[in-house]
Amino acid sequence: MNKKVQVWIPLLFSVAMILGMYFGYQVRDNMPGKKFFSIDKSSPLQEVLSLISNRYVDDVKLGDLGDTAIIAMLNKLDPHSVFIPKEELQEVNDDIAGQFYGIGLEFNIFDDTINVITVLPDGPSFRAGLKSGDKFLKINDSVVTGKKINSEKVRKFLRGDRDTKVTITVLRNGQQKAFTVIRDIIPTTSVDAAYFVEPGTAYIKISKFSQKTYVEFMQAMERLQKQGLKKLILDLRGNPGGVLDQATEIADEFLDGDKLITYTEGVHFPKKEYRCKRPGLFEKGALVLLMDEGSASASEVLSGALQDWDRATIVGRRSFGKGLVQEQYDLSDGSALRLTIARYYTPIGRSIQRPYTKGSKAYMEEISNRSHDGELLSADSVKNDTTKLYKTMGGKKVYGGGGITPDIFIPIDTGNYSLNTARIFISNTIGDFAYKYSLRNQQQLSNYKTPADFARSFSLTAADWKQFGAFIVKDSVSINNITGKEKEETLLRIKAYIARQLWRSEGFYEVYNTGDTGLKKALEVINK
Incomplete structure (x- = not known):
């Protein structure tokens, strides 16, 4: 009898296990979340x-x-869902975070040598004693001169973990000097300029929306308000967007009550509303917003909310037209997927996303085609989708499906520049000349204490213009055939880049904006 039991028990266990697996799979297939439990065969x-x-x-x-x-x-989805290789992920994350770990200086490579352009005030390099004009010879034990050096290699050498050391050997006034720099947090600012263009009227330039943008914006606004802010021009031209909630936080400073700023919605993501939640710093003053075909994503969230509530006058050209929300997912090999998960909508329900059914190439070419179609030159050529007509809270007609159309159109300033002059503008020639000019004239330039003082009082001389002409000959470019208007624009750009050497981006914009037609139109509008 015992022998018979010993024979049948394993068989009974096997049958029970098979029946259990069968009924288990039957139960699994009827569960609502079965996709999380199924074990699929390999995909093709x-x-x-x-x-x-x-x-x-x-x-x-x-x-x-x-x-x-x-x-x-x-590529079969949408133009904004992207794969980020692990080699590029850190730089992408740093850009979003608005900071990285490094030594705090800007450099350029002239004649196969790394030149220090500017040193961040109170940053690691400043504290170590590095100066503008220093020429790198070695980073730690690596020689960094010669044709094999490039900007990417230099950045890899200089960036690293916080509180780690890097030894830099430079050439200064013909002598070699070694400096030990301790890496630290280096902010990458997104509020590039904030100053008064007229008494009571301020200008703020936001170049992107990182995780630090709202804090930077509030610091600028609080400083300007202490100095008598009454009217504001907010410049979002060329701003590609970024972190969505930074744009909604800024919108909250301009809108009162619990007004809707934007909402997002997707097939797998339920509707989420972003509303005003606090009294804003600037809910009543006159407000003009500058934008163009380079203004996208979070920039359009902000401008769309202000336009829908009739809170600001939008001046410029039709924006990019990106109304998709991406979320970043880290992958197992250190790369990441930035996947579109929802669309965002303006308060009155507009989706400003342009069509992308013809593929990514056609989608991106639409921006350059605006120039060929005359849209950048004439308001009558703007291609609004008239089937998506909406009305703002105040009854003004606006459109969806293709970016934010401005209330007041400004044509692009083509300038009718010659090929010769265009080559000067698109190269680094002007910036390089300004850097070397600043080194040669440090004592003279130190007399200017503010960008406003510099903008009013500084002028390049005929001798400076002649020097510039000799400088650009190496690029096979001549100043002999430059028209009067081209010379005026070139001199303004040189002056702005010199100001950048002295006061970084704030100095550049405060000088360059003195000749900016968009800002002049914004001033005209805000003063009415």
Whole structure:
């Protein structure tokens, strides 16, 4: 009897296990969240990668193939879902964070040598004793002169973990000097300028929306209010967007009550509203917002909310037209996927996303086609989607489906520049000349205490213009055939870049804006 039991018990256990697995799978298939429990067979993509790995004639980097496959898949979705390789992820994250760990200086490479352009005040390099004009010879034990050096290699040398040391050997006044710099947090500012263009009327330039933008904006606003702020011009031209909630926080400073700023919604993401939640710093004063075809995403969230509530006058040209929300997911190999998860809508329900059914290439070319179609030159050529007509809270007609159309149009300043002059503008020639001019004239330039003083009083001489002409000959460019208007614009740019050497971006904009037609129009509008 015992022998019979010993024979049948294993068989009974086997039958019970098989029946349990069968009924278990039946129960699983009827569960509402079964996709999280199912074990699918390999996908064709996995099978192909496996075959290549085990059967292909040559050695292949499967990681690179996988990246290519991911990019190909994303190209079938929308233009803003992107794959970020692990080699690029840190730089992307730093840009969003508005800071990185480094030594706090700007450099450029002239004649195969790294030149220090500017040193961040009170930053690590400033504290160590580095100065503008220093020429790098070595970073730690690595020689960094010669044709093989490039900006990317230099950044990798200089960035690192906080509180780590880097030794830099430079050439200064013909002598070698070594400095030990301790890496620290280096902010990458997004509020590039904040100053008064007229008594009571201030100008703020926001170049992107990082995680620090709202704090920077509030610091600028509080300083300007203490100095008598009554009217504000907010410049979002060329701002590609960034962190959504930074734009909504800034909108809250201009709108009262619990007004709706924007809302997001997607198939897998329920509707989420962003509303005003506190008394704002500037709910009543006159407000003009500058934007153009380079203003996108979070910039359009902010401008769309202000336009829908009739809170600001939008001046410029039709914005980019990006109404999709991305969320970043870190992947197991250190790369990341930035996936579109929802659309955002303005308070009155506009989606400003341009169509992308013809593919990413056609989608991006639409911006350059605006120039060919005359849209950047004439308000009558603006291509609004008239099937998506809305009215603001005050009854003004606005459109969806293609960016934010300004209330007041400003044509792009083509200037009718010659090819010769255009080559000067698109190269680094002006910035390089300004840097070297600043080094040669440090004593004279030290007499100017503020960008406003410099903008009013400084002028380049005929001798300076002649020096510039000799400087650009190396690039096979001549100043002999430059028209009067081209010379005026070139001199303004040189002056602005010299101001940047002295006061960074604040100095650049305060000087360059003296000739900016967009700002002049904004002033005209805000003073009515």
